[in-house]
Amino acid sequence: MKPATLWLLAAPHVQASRTRAALVAAGTAAAGGLVLVTVALFRVPAFALPPRGSTERYSVTYDPGYASIVTSAETRIGVATAVLLVAATALVLAWQAVSSGSARRQRRDHALSTAGATPGDLRRLGAVEAAVAGTIGGLLAGPVYLLLWFLLGPVQPATSRLLPSLAPADLTAWACVVAGSAALAAAAGARAATRRHRRPLSGWWWLALSVVALAGMVVLPQLGQGDRQLQVVLMSVAVSLLLMVALAGGASWARAKARRMSRRGGTTDLLAAGGLRALAGPAGRAAGVLLGVGLTVGVATVMLGNTLRQTTDLGSDGHLTGIVLAAVAAGLAALAGLATIALAALDDLLTNRRGLAAMAAVGADLALVQALQRRRLRAATIAPLVTGLLVGGLGFGALTAGGEPASRSDAWPLVVVAPAAVALLLLASAGIVRLLSGRTREAIDPANLRVA
């Protein structure tokens, strides 16, 4: 295929592919902006904390210009991890937009392949399409960073800024982000256009990997005993490892969940199980994201409990900012995770019209189809969120409690936070189903049965 032909085919001709390209660009722009924020964070002058038990705990980290959480080397890494977590979720959303084959694109690829396009041609086409959107996203990352810098820098009171003033290094970083996002998007586009018939890893493999990741979470921080900075680094590595396993293993988990629902559940479970199996990939990614969200919120909750117990401490102000930031980051990640599965559900509505219309013809009405959609969304998200909350909250509580018996009770806000998070998730899933209701109504229209 000649480059000119690639360009011709890759240009977004229809509204659906423009929306897709916009989502890819938006996801990369958000992720790129957050990466720039992370890079800038490390330009803030930082100080290492004195060893535990020192009487001068907070005095060294005091700096008139910046909030304490970014000037302390140990918490800064935590903040960076949280920011990168949100960036990763934005990338998951962009990947979903790249990989979800809207019905029209699948038909186009099929037609091209029938007309003689080789799998390599299709891969190149997918790469070019995604790379264009990725480059736009990378360019937009600059403005996104400027906005975030403005909000976290100048807007903040002079004593609690999170980001340093702009520097030439930002430009260099931006150029790297543009190149990186273009390359990443091209790779993602090529991969999405490759038909793979991989056998998914068995449940036992995933169990083993999860055990390794969990063990890593417990063991790695122990290795750094004494050196708190190293401990935090190792902790971040362990958390990232767990998240990668969760994101990659999500699909297998979703399939297993669908099997269980189909075998043991009631009628709604049984009927929703089919849809969950069909959307195992995106549902698994959403599950992975929500596990991460649960972990973050769990840890933040225990930190909140800890802070509330020590309200007299000088550093509580800085910690509160950190907790709020973590909660906001978790909320954004949760939204992106839900958007991932909503995007997949929308794609499913567009591709699976005849199936839904057939279901409606047998006697399912709109209300029932929507109940199935809600069930599917909740099946994929609630269990991971609760698991994350409990593991994050209780695990972090147990780890930090260490020798201080008083902090054992720091997990108490979980009693309030966990039900609230679940309630928010229930509301969000109902909202998504409501947003999709127009498309759902179109999909169950019996006119779809007439198309052979």
Add this chain to the structure above:
Amino acid sequence: MSTVELSGVSHAYGRTQALSDVSMTVEPGEVVAVTGPSGCGKSTLLMLAAGVLRAQSGRITVAGTDLAGADDASRARFRRREVGLVLQFGQLVPDLSVRDNVALPLLLGGHRPVEARAAADGWLERVGLDVEPDTLPADLSGGQAQLAAGARALVAGPRLLLADEPTASLDATSGRALLDLLVTTTVQAGGSVVLVSHDNAVAARADREIRLRRGTVAHQVALS
């Protein structure tokens, strides 16, 4: 009381008039064949009688339910309760296994999954579909999907069985076997059957033929 009663029914897709001023009845226990060349409106007629489509004008009463006045939800409930539908090409739900597809009318009707699946297995055997019940529709041949669609139509014991080209993807022998099963099961239970087909062997199975031509009734003749 007739099982199906259409009077002065018209329906159009956009500017294409599919049916104009059609009137017909189907009596309890009767088998009616609706025949005609492609595009004559026979599938539209079937969808209207099933309550899947809503007539743009005219009156449709099926099993005592006035379909023209019913909203989407109550027409869906009506289909679960009264109608067995065999559509062209099978039209199974791709996300559900063959067994769950067959069990669907019972599941929607509020039966327990265990019972519904047991009933589905029984009907899969009776239609002669010899596949693993957990198979997904994508792995079935056209003929197998049609057998499954037949089982799905019969599983809830409908008062009205509506079939659109029910044997199109089957060979002559298995097609006739499925048709016999659809007709005898329904009629013995006192139900009525409407067969839409352009296959004369299917039409000959009916007690009466209603022939459509360009959206109107060309003729009606008794065959029994």
Add this chain to the structure above:
Amino acid sequence: MSLTELHLALLAGAPRHGYDIKQEHDSWFPDTRPLPYGQVYATLARLQRDGLAEVVETRVDGGPERTVYALTADGAARLRAWLAEPAAPTGAGAEEIVRKTVSVLHTGIDVGGFVARQRAAHLRRIRELQATPPGAGPAERLVREHLIAHLDADLRWLELATELLPSPDDQPTVRPDERKPA
């Protein structure tokens, strides 16, 4: 054989003489044996004797003298009665259904009704044949299937006849002027 009625159909549109009738017949049924003159004249004489046709004119256009025949009221009634009966639904000897259908389309006498009756007759026969008596051997079933296949072929051919019709609403019973010139 229904040659008598076929001659009535050939006369239905307009009065004709023997040569015209032969030409018309041969154009209606291009695939059958041409009608011998002797048979045309013999049949016309028989029709006249039975009061089904009458001589309306004797024409001399330069050539030999030609006697022009027309249907009588009795003849028209006999033709309608013939077309009101569908052809027997038999597998072999399908000539009759071809004759009747072609006559119906040419004369335009109650085409819709004819098609309905013919379909009913054939479908009823298929229905009988499908109900294989219990204990019938494979050979007997095979004979039945052969008959069904023939009847099905007839019906499909008849469907073409319906498609040739202009519209179900505007069918005059007789349209003599629509005939093709011989």
